[in-house]
Amino acid sequence: MPLRLLKYAWKKSEDEPRFFPDEKPLKKAYDVVIIGGGGHGMACAYYLAKEHGITNVAVLEQGYIGGGNTGRNTTIVRSNYLTSEGVKFYDESLKLFEDLSDDFDLNIFYSTRGHFTLAHTDSAMRTMRWRAEVNKHHGIDSEVVDVETIQKEVPYMDMSCNGQHPVMGALYHAPGSVARHDAVAWGYARGAQQRGVEIHQKTRVTDIKTKGGKVVGVETDRGFVEAKKVISMVAGSTPRITEMLEIETPIEIFPLQACVTEPVKPFMDTIVVSGSLHVYVSQSSRGELVMGASVDPAELHSTRSTLDFVEGLTDQMMDLFPFTSRLKIMRQWAGMSDITPDFAPIMGKTDVEGFYLDAGWGTWGFKATPISGKTMAYTVANDTPHELIKPFSLSRYTDFKLVGEKGAASVGH
Amino acid sequence: MKFVTCPSLGRRALSEFTYGGRLEKEPDQESVSEKAWTDYVFYRNGAPQTLKEWWYHRPTGIWFLFERNTLTDRITRVEFANRGIENEA
Ligand SMILES: Cc1cc2nc3c(=O)[nH]c(=O)nc-3n(C[C@H](O)[C@H](O)[C@H](O)COP(=O)(O)OP(=O)(O)OC[C@H]3O[C@@H](n4cnc5c(N)ncnc54)[C@H](O)[C@@H]3O)c2cc1C
Numbered sequence: 135m136p137l138r139l140l141k142y143a144w145k146k147s148e149d150e151p152r153f154f155p156d157e158k159p160l161k162k163a164y165d166v167v168i169i170g171g172g173g174h175g176m177a178c179a180y181y182l183a184k185e186h187g188i189t190n191v192a193v194l195e196q197g198y199i200g201g202g203n204t205g206r207n208t209t210i211v212r213s214n215y216l217t218s219e220g221v222k223f224y225d226e227s228l229k230l231f232e233d234l235s236d237d238f239d240l241n242i243f244y245s246t247r248g249h250f251t252l253a254h255t256d257s258a259m260r261t262m263r264w265r266a267e268v269n270k271h272h273g274i275d276s277e278v279v280d281v282e283t284i285q286k287e288v289p290y291m292d293m294s295c296n297g298q299h300p301v302m303g304a305l306y307h308a309p310g311s312v313a314r315h316d317a318v319a320w321g322y323a324r325g326a327q328q329r330g331v332e333i334h335q336k337t338r339v340t341d342i343k344t345k346g347g348k349v350v351g352v353e354t355d356r357g358f359v360e361a362k363k364v365i366s367m368v369a370g371s372t373p374r375i376t377e378m379l380e381i382e383t384p385i386e387i388f389p390l391q392a393c394v395t396e397p398v399k400p401f402m403d404t405i406v407v408s409g410s411l412h413v414y415v416s417q418s419s420r421g422e423l424v425m426g427a428s429v430d431p432a433e434l435h436s437t438r439s440t441l442d443f444v445e446g447l448t449d450q451m452m453d454l455f456p457f458t459s460r461l462k463i464m465r466q467w468a469g470m471s472d473i474t475p476d477f478a479p480i481m482g483k484t485d486v487e488g489f490y491l492d493a494g495w496g497t498w499g500f501k502a503t504p505i506s507g508k509t510m511a512y513t514v515a516n517d518t519p520h521e522l523i524k525p526f527s528l529s530r531y532t533d534f535k536l537v538g539e540k541g542a543a544s545v546g547h
Numbered sequence: 548m549k550f551v552t553c554p555s556l557g558r559r560a561l562s563e564f565t566y567g568g569r570l571e572k573e574p575d576q577e578s579v580s581e582k583a584w585t586d587y588v589f590y591r592n593g594a595p596q597t598l599k600e601w602w603y604h605r606p607t608g609i610w611f612l613f614e615r616n617t618l619t620d621r622i623t624r625v626e627f628a629n630r631g632i633e634n635e636a
Contacts, residue, residue: 373593382590387617432566433617435595441548442562475589531589532582 177507
């Protein structure tokens with residue numbers, strides 16, 4: 135848009151409207167309060183307003199918009215899951231992602247890269263075949279490819295892995311993509327605000343109040359706010375919220391770390407994941423290698439970084455991409471992952487009337503942002519779970535109806 | 548590097564240990580209700596707290612019980628699993 139660029143050049147900065155308008159004062163009561171201003175909270179607010187006409191909504195965020203896991207993830211979007219429930223759910227999300235830039239009139243830098251999940255063992259190959267078959271059954275572009283195909287696409291990779299654990303093949307998922315995570319949160323937030331939703335940053339929910347088993351509002355560090363319905367979308371803080379209502383879940387919190395190298399010239403267009411080696415890597419448009427591994431070994435509510443993580447990760451990276459031994463790590467950070475025993479999310483209604491849960495996003499929830507917002511908005515507006523999220527109810531553990539998604543986790547756990 | 552002081556072994560790098568999960572009292576197999584069993588298998592309070600946990604020392608093959616706070620990551624008690632705090636859980 136060169137003309138638009140020229141227009142900007144002649145404008146004074148004060149002529150340009152702010153991306154987000156000034157925050158309004160916190161009201162005494164709302165129809166819906168969403169706890170957590172991450173991607174999921176913003177997406178839910180957006181679809182509540184856009185698709186259900188519910189605009190008397192406040193999103194309460196203890197920090198700043200997208201400052202949680204949304205702004206910390208490695209931005210991978212894919213739908214090559216293992217269970218039918220997962221595949222259907224994540225594929226709807228992927229479709230929504232493709233149109234978001236247009237929906238928002240904001241570039242979310244959605245970039246389709248192709249996604250290789252490497253297999254280094256016979257059992258990993260078997261899981262790849264299994265996933266490919268389930269995926270194909272649901273019309274998803276996913277196939278097992280041989281070593282030559284991988285080598286052609288990723289020429290700098292050492293297929294023998296330093297002779298340690300040679301690559302035997304991979305699951306290839308052509309629609310696998312990356313997107314700018316902040317822009318996703320900002321786009322949804324602006325779209326929600328334009329439709330009347332209020333976003334209150336630096337507003338922390340400290341308690342949830344009920345009367346006769348029904349939600350009546352939330353206590354915050356800025357006072358009590360009445361609400362007919364309350365939705366928790368706080369990812370790694372979920373157990374602190376459910377504790378307020380004495381709701382038990384199987385969620386445990388583990389830190390998940392990531393890091394980037396200094397930028398190098400573009401050499402790798404695809405996303406490469408190795409489940410057996412616990413690494414995944416993609417190259418950002420700035421040229422940095424964005425890298426991650428498995429969650430930290432023990433439960434911890436913290437976003438601290440550790441040397442153990444970089445040591446372990448770079449050790450595996452050097453087997454896969456020997457030239458990375460010359461690169462410097464530029465930044466390292468962590469988020470808090472809310473892990474469930476079956477590696478599937480927990481979504482929908484709870485035993486407390488008017489309280490809804492969107493949680494258990496672990497290491498895999500960024501890709502679910504649009505569909506989670508959309509299905510939760512439906513669930514809240516109609517007070518019935520959306521068809522796509524029925525299998526993800528909290529009661530599935532009591533009913534022994536788990537959604538075993540562990541085999542599709544991008545890195546081993 | 549994080550260190551932990553163990554009885555008889557002394558100061559050891561935490562990286563020598565493998566996490567074995569929370570110490571939880573297993574309900575009596577004979578009399579347990581279905582609800583109590585699912586609670587034991589799945590449901591737990593995941594909020595920050597002080598937990599008793601299994602930790603395995605790889606070089607010696609010894610299981611320890613740590614008392615650790617999941618918010619501060621501070622380990623306040625270390626005992627051998629076979630004569631330790633297990634009975635209190
Ligand atoms: C290092 C890392 C890499 C990842 N990589 C990927 C990936 O490649 N692909 C993928 O799909 N997923 C990935 N994930 C997972 C993904 O980031 C998360 O699942 C997802 O961002 C969760 O979004 P959310 O909106 O639910 O939570 P968040 O973005 O964490 O938002 C929750 C918000 O709630 C706020 N909050 C918490 N408690 C309160 C309270 N009491 N009152 C008010 N506000 C509160 C927090 O401040 C936070 O801003 C990764 C995660 C990490 C940490």
